[in-house]
Amino acid sequence: MGDATTTSDSSLPPLEKPNVPTQPAEENARVQSTIKTLNLIPHIEGGYFQLSDSSPRSIPSPYPATPLSEDTLKYVDAKPRGDTRLMSTSIFYYLTPNSPKGSFHRNRSRIIHTLHRGRGRYVVIHEDKSIETFVVGNNIEKGEKLQWVVKGGSWKASFLLDDGSAEDNSGLLITETVVPGFDYSDHEFMSQKLFEETVDSEEDRKQLRWLIKQDYSPSA
Amino acid sequence: MGDATTTSDSSLPPLEKPNVPTQPAEENARVQSTIKTLNLIPHIEGGYFQLSDSSPRSIPSPYPATPLSEDTLKYVDAKPRGDTRLMSTSIFYYLTPNSPKGSFHRNRSRIIHTLHRGRGRYVVIHEDKSIETFVVGNNIEKGEKLQWVVKGGSWKASFLLDDGSAEDNSGLLITETVVPGFDYSDHEFMSQKLFEETVDSEEDRKQLRWLIKQDYSPSA
Numbered sequence: 001m002g003d004a005t006t007t008s009d010s011s012l013p014p015l016e017k018p019n020v021p022t023q024p025a026e027e028n029a030r031v032q033s034t035i036k037t038l039n040l041i042p043h044i045e046g047g048y049f050q051l052s053d054s055s056p057r058s059i060p061s062p063y064p065a066t067p068l069s070e071d072t073l074k075y076v077d078a079k080p081r082g083d084t085r086l087m088s089t090s091i092f093y094y095l096t097p098n099s100p101k102g103s104f105h106r107n108r109s110r111i112i113h114t115l116h117r118g119r120g121r122y123v124v125i126h127e128d129k130s131i132e133t134f135v136v137g138n139n140i141e142k143g144e145k146l147q148w149v150v151k152g153g154s155w156k157a158s159f160l161l162d163d164g165s166a167e168d169n170s171g172l173l174i175t176e177t178v179v180p181g182f183d184y185s186d187h188e189f190m191s192q193k194l195f196e197e198t199v200d201s202e203e204d205r206k207q208l209r210w211l212i213k214q215d216y217s218p219s220a
Numbered sequence: 221m222g223d224a225t226t227t228s229d230s231s232l233p234p235l236e237k238p239n240v241p242t243q244p245a246e247e248n249a250r251v252q253s254t255i256k257t258l259n260l261i262p263h264i265e266g267g268y269f270q271l272s273d274s275s276p277r278s279i280p281s282p283y284p285a286t287p288l289s290e291d292t293l294k295y296v297d298a299k300p301r302g303d304t305r306l307m308s309t310s311i312f313y314y315l316t317p318n319s320p321k322g323s324f325h326r327n328r329s330r331i332i333h334t335l336h337r338g339r340g341r342y343v344v345i346h347e348d349k350s351i352e353t354f355v356v357g358n359n360i361e362k363g364e365k366l367q368w369v370v371k372g373g374s375w376k377a378s379f380l381l382d383d384g385s386a387e388d389n390s391g392l393l394i395t396e397t398v399v400p401g402f403d404y405s406d407h408e409f410m411s412q413k414l415f416e417e418t419v420d421s422e423e424d425r426k427q428l429r430w431l432i433k434q435d436y437s438p439s440a
Contacts, residue, residue, distance in 0.1 A: 179275060
């Protein structure tokens with residue numbers, strides 16, 4: 001996979017940084033139209049989303065009864081599902097010029113990601129602390145991915161890249177299918193503290209720090 | 221959903237028919253490159269595919285022990301998985317100018333489809349014999365779908381449409397995620413006989429007959 005790099009102790013390649021807007025601005029016309037048509041709403045991780053499918057079938061939860069993060073449950077005011085999970089849930093997820101960053105978080109469930117439109121970079125920190133980064137996009141001959149899976153337990157962040165088109169950037173639009181289905185009791189944000197503990201190399205921390213959720217300071 | 225139509229007793233709208241090549245011809249350069257890069261191989265339903273992801277987690281099979289179709293198992297020479305299923309499996313599936321048709325079949329599992337590229341028509345016959353048809357493509361403002369789910373037990377067929385581009389048609393490329401994971405003991409082809417029994421309206425049969433797998437004549 002041309003652009004994929006895994007490193008456990010140091011030195012990611014130099015990563016792109018989009019201009020993250022410091023003030024809210026109007027999204028361009030195609031982005032506005034996409035948000036409206038797909039009925040997307042702002043996501044607490046950054047970007048926009050909409051739940052688009054839920055399996056009608058449940059299974060016993062394969063996870064511990066204890067939520068992965070009490071802080072997440074407090075933060076989103078979510079009621080945990082308990083001892084079952086839906087077989088799968090799917091969302092549209094959309095990074096845009098004015099909300100170009102999906103901040104670090106993890107889920108106990110595997111997530112199958114598929115690309116509809118655009119180009120972006122993913123950064124995944126695995127449970128063994130190795131860091132993987134790759135570009136998702138339509139240029140598959142250059143190693144860009146149309147389909148990528150993030151294992152349960154791995155931290156992920158993503159950000160929008162220029163797609164090389166002459167037109168305004170119309171965003172990175174994907175589907176995420178969570179198996180077993182999404183529940184906030186399986187979700188955790190990366191805090192500043194966890195980030196410092198998880199990423200060993202100062203060089204890597206410098207490059208990745210902006211991908212931590214900015215307005216999140218858990219109690220612990 | 222602009223282009224979606226459901227009818228239980230008659231009269232689909234007039235559907236497009238692509239020119240199905242009667243002789244093998246060479247696929248265009250972009251199609252060839254896609255097939256090579258994603259390592260796709262011909263699919264017995266038509267088009268090309270590649271298994272791209274399998275969940276490492278299994279669950280007890282929620283389905284009857286008896287295969288849905290002994291004919292399928294004989295036809296593909298598959299060994300049924302038995303009393304477990306993987307949580308999910310995903311494939312790339314690709315309809316091309318020279319293999320533009322995915323013929324009618326069904327699966328016990330729900331399948332989540334996501335669009336990467338191109339435009340096509342789906343025809344779904346539900347268990348109550350109602351027929352649904354819709355266009356998948358990037359023009360979401362016109363009701364084309366980027367994401368569509370086919371329920372377990374529903375018959376489906378698909379075919380490639382012109383995408384309106386001035387360039388050669390570069391095919392309809394999608395991901396299919398099967399939950400629980402794919403097994404040939406959950407699969408059945410639509411036979412000529414089943415088709416006649418399932419589609420009540422002679423008008424509809426006329427429009428849909430070409431979507432039956434041509435080289436398939438089960439023993440029963």
